[in-house]
Amino acid sequence: MIKAGLIGSPIRRSLSPRLFCIFSSLLDETFSYSLLETRKPEGLEPVLARIKAMGWRGFNVTLPLKEAVAPLLDALSPEARAIGAVNAVTVKRGRLKGYNTDAFAVRLALREAGCRPRGRVCTVWGAGGAARAAVWVLARAGATAVSVRGRSPVRVKALLRVFSRLFPSVRFTAAALPGSTVFVNATPLGMYAPLPPALRAGGPPGSFYLDFAYPPLKRTSKRSISPITPFLEGRRGKTIPGLDLLIYQALKSAELFGAPDIPTSRFLKLKIKITAELYGPKGPDANGSLDS
Numbered sequence: 001m002i003k004a005g006l007i008g009s010p011i012r013r014s015l016s017p018r019l020f021c022i023f024s025s026l027l028d029e030t031f032s033y034s035l036l037e038t039r040k041p042e043g044l045e046p047v048l049a050r051i052k053a054m055g056w057r058g059f060n061v062t063l064p065l066k067e068a069v070a071p072l073l074d075a076l077s078p079e080a081r082a083i084g085a086v087n088a089v090t091v092k093r094g095r096l097k098g099y100n101t102d103a104f105a106v107r108l109a110l111r112e113a114g115c116r117p118r119g120r121v122c123t124v125w126g127a128g129g130a131a132r133a134a135v136w137v138l139a140r141a142g143a144t145a146v147s148v149r150g151r152s153p154v155r156v157k158a159l160l161r162v163f164s165r166l167f168p169s170v171r172f173t174a175a176a177l178p179g180s181t182v183f184v185n186a187t188p189l190g191m192y193a194p195l196p197p198a199l200r201a202g203g204p205p206g207s208f209y210l211d212f213a214y215p216p217l218k219r220t221s222k223r224s225i226s227p228i229t230p231f232l233e234g235r236r237g238k239t240i241p242g243l244d245l246l247i248y249q250a251l252k253s254a255e256l257f258g259a260p261d262i263p264t265s266r267f268l269k270l271k272i273k274i275t276a277e278l279y280g281p282k283g284p285d286a287n288g289s290l291d292s
Ligand SMILES: NC(=O)c1ccc[n+]([C@@H]2O[C@H](COP(=O)([O-])OP(=O)(O)OC[C@H]3O[C@@H](n4cnc5c(N)ncnc54)[C@H](OP(=O)(O)O)[C@@H]3O)[C@@H](O)[C@H]2O)c1
Pocket: 063, 066, 102, 126, 127, 128, 129, 130, 131, 150, 151, 152, 155, 186, 187, 188, 189, 191, 193, 211, 212, 213, 214, 242, 243, 245, 246, 247, 249
């Protein structure tokens, strides 16, 4: 049995315990997955000590701790270091190592959708941890230009400065760029707030649309639920739902925490099974709601 969990706040409605419960029946490994509500970055050190004492083999990190946890760890994967955000941490012989499995999820989901970023112009909405992971994946895969559209100019500028240094051959800008064929929503817009018309901007038919946001999943008697969010709805192109990313980053985390290695070709099959479990009559939810 692998003990693992999640820190951050608010996490009461996180889907992660359900996912790891499903993993226990699919991955030849059993997980006990707990939630450790942690509101402030200032209180993190005692939380990390408690996690070690409880024998967790790893844990996921969510808002507002993804950046704050990094300096407190013993090591970072090159990806987490470059992105500046950690969403999965392993605990081995008392040492903590941080990873960014959101980037893994974006890379895999883009590949699965048939999107090769090389030579493309891309638009990313948002400037937080999810946006950084997406920008890193797109730039590393050879995008020609990346437009980062955010609410806070200071945060956007900081992101552009870091990535311009890391990828000098990619054009980074805070302005809108013509010719974009990859669009990423790395904000909660459309999930917890209405989607502003600007985020409905799109490219020619065949463009790619990736949404980090995923809807609160409510099972209805008609089972008419769909992971398609306002950002993805009605697009003439390939769409990648946030639920796919959520499942992929969690599967990769499970592997890091000690589950047997998952061959890349198995991720898609697992995602289909897990999605069916979440939506289907045998889903882990007993009371009819699957809030995120
Ligand atoms: N599907 C998945 O697996 C997955 C993984 C990671 C994240 N997510 C989701 O992706 C979203 C972003 O996550 P994150 O970790 O990057 O969060 P974050 O670090 O807080 O960044 C959120 C970004 O969205 C912007 N934003 C928030 N509310 C806005 C509003 N009302 N209008 C305009 N911009 C707004 C923020 O702008 P400011 O900079 O001005 O605050 C910031 O740039 C969240 O909804 C999260 O739940 C999903």
